[in-house]
Amino acid sequence: MVLHAETPILPASPLRRLPVVAIVGRPNAGKSTLFNRLLGEQRAIVDEQPGVTRDRNIATARLGDREVLLVDTGGVDDRPASDVSKAIQEQTWLAAEEADVVVALFDGREGRNPLDGELVRRLRALGKPVIYVANKLDDPKLDAAIADFFALGIEEIVPVSAAHGRGLDILAERLEAALSALAIDAAHEDRGGQSEAIAVAIVGRPNVGKSSLLNTIVGYERAIVNHQPGTTRDAIDTMVERGGRHYLLIDTAGIRRRARVREIVERASVVRAFRAVDRAHVVLLLLDALEGMTDQDARLASYVLERGRPLALVFNKWDAVPPEGRDQNRYRRLLAEEYPTLANFPVAFISAHTGEGVESLFPLVRLLHAGSQKQPPTSKLNACLKTATRARPAPAVGGRPLRFYYVAQTGTAPPTLTVFTNYPENVPAPYQRYLEAQFRQAFGWFGVPVRLKFRARPRRGSGQQMPASR
Incomplete structure (x- = not known):
């Protein structure tokens, strides 16, 4: 590999301090529908099955003249039935704690539920602005149904229909007022030199350790990790800093063969993972070191290269490989023999579980990003x-x-x-x-x-x- 010391690393897309608005509520209250409506595009997965939004889904939205980071979350449940459900609750409340303003969404058609009272109690304890919204009120005649929610000690409830767009202008006004009171200056707030970032998409087949890698880098469970393949359904964005440089990490849903993608939710997640590649400056293709490179991995690599993105092949679970098999040169040789078109791409060996080799990914990302910007005479x-x-x-x-x-x-x-x-x-x-x-x-x-x-x-x-x- 030829290194050119004089090659500058050009600034990536500038990132500003944007106010954060999180949408929380019970499962199937319409959070993802409201998220998509405010965003103006189909970013979050919407399905009749409760609990479809497993991780936080984040996107930039414009509310009037102000840009915000809008966060969709999984549903609030006081009795989660599985480890994944418990992790969803932790993610939801972490999102609420990180937000500047919270939108608490009720199901106005169903009426007040005991879970709504618990939601209000916990949100009050956070000590931050909360806008309470009753959804699914498609007709103004249904607005009287919100009266029961005032028993929770709420001063104002905004009636809306996220599916039809009703009442969203009033909601936008309430959000603008709450954000203005916080005096968040998105254009001038000092974030310690955070003026540029390299966007890095982490892609791969299900259960190769993408979310574990993200969590190891960040230092806490930013993404839900479960042994069930495909646990990460939406792309998740996380900002980290290494050596004075900022990186926007995009963890994606596991990408399967199309023939194996059955549910509408899984299909939407695969599409979103491909979109994450388009958003990235650099792509890390995570591979299972125990299985080696597969034809499906090679197809994913081909897609990345078709999109013109710099690519590194990252063999994860290196700690699980028996000592007699931990021969990096052998892995590279097999890669060149079986997939010659990928023979000259950088290869890294890591363990997201132990952290081995993880930090070495950042210099590699910088090198790839610099190469994509290089302009020889x-x-x-x-x-x-x-x-x-x-x-x-x-x-x-x-x-x-x-x-x-x-x-x-x-x-x-x-x-x-x-x-x-x-x-x-x-x-x-x-x-x-x-x-x-x-x-x-x-x-x-x-x-x-x-x-x-x-x-x-x-x-x-x-x-x-x-x-x-x-």
């Missing part, structure tokens, strides 16, 4: 092209030689090179891969997809111009 790109084509001339096209005149970088993230040739549509795929490998090796694009585009050289007098040199 045009003169060096053309010197590389000249050397590569002389060392291995391209095959002839219909008996006529295939010539390459010039190359220029026309994009970053991923690095995109436009190569001018006499027959752009006839460059054989193997030769394209050869040129890509030469550029990758020459400029240290290790683990970074390099895209080549072939164009005909502009004719003299055509008015077309070649890309400018750097």
Whole structure:
């Protein structure tokens, strides 16, 4: 691997201190429907089955002139029936504690429930602004049903229908008033230099340890961990800092073969995991060291590369591999033999359970991100092209030689090179891969997809111009 010390790490997307609004309530009160309505898109999974939202789902939403971080949570339950249900409760209350303002959602159609009283009691103990909302009131004639909720000692309840959008303007006004009273300045609050972050998507098959890795990095159970595959249904965003650099970690639902994805909930989670790849600057593909690389893993890697994202292969559960099998070179050799297209991508060996090797992922992420932003001088790109084509001339096209005149970088993230040739549509795929490998090796694009585009050289007098040199 070639390291270029002079290569700067360019700023990633700026992150500001946004006020946090958490939506809490009983299962099936309509929290995810309200979340999606306020967000303006289908971000949270909505299903008739209670308890579908297992982890917190977070997104930026605009309420009037103000941007907020909107947090959807699992339902509040005083008698969780399983370990997963208990973990959902912990996640819900952690979200409420982290929020600046809480929206407490009642099921207005069903009426007051003993759980609502417990919810109000616990929220009061937090000592922060709470806006109480009665949902599923599609018709103003139903608003009288909220009278029973005043017995809980609530001064105001906002009647809404999240499904139909009724009453959301009033809810937005109450949220704006509560946030203004807190005087949170999203544009100027000092967060200790938090002005940029690298977004990192953690993807992989179910139960390879994605959420365990996230929890190990963060230091507490940010994501629910359970031995049941697919426990993480939504993508979860978490900010961490290492060495003065900020990273936005995106944990995703386990991605299965499409034939095995049966439930609507699982299908939506897989789509969301793919979207997480699109949001990321760098992708960590987590693999099970006990199973090795599988065809499904390779397909996931191919998707990441198709999307132009830098990729690292991370073998997890390294601590569970018997001592006689802990040969990293053997793993790399098998990877090159069985999946040659992935042979030159960086490989890491970690244990999310013990923490072994976890911290080494951050320098790797920085290197991959820097590589995706790299812009070598045009003169060096053309010197590389000249050397590569002389060392291995391209095959002839219909008996006529295939010539390459010039190359220029026309994009970053991923690095995109436009190569001018006499027959752009006839460059054989193997030769394209050869040129890509030469550029990758020459400029240290290790683990970074390099895209080549072939164009005909502009004719003299055509008015077309070649890309400018750097």
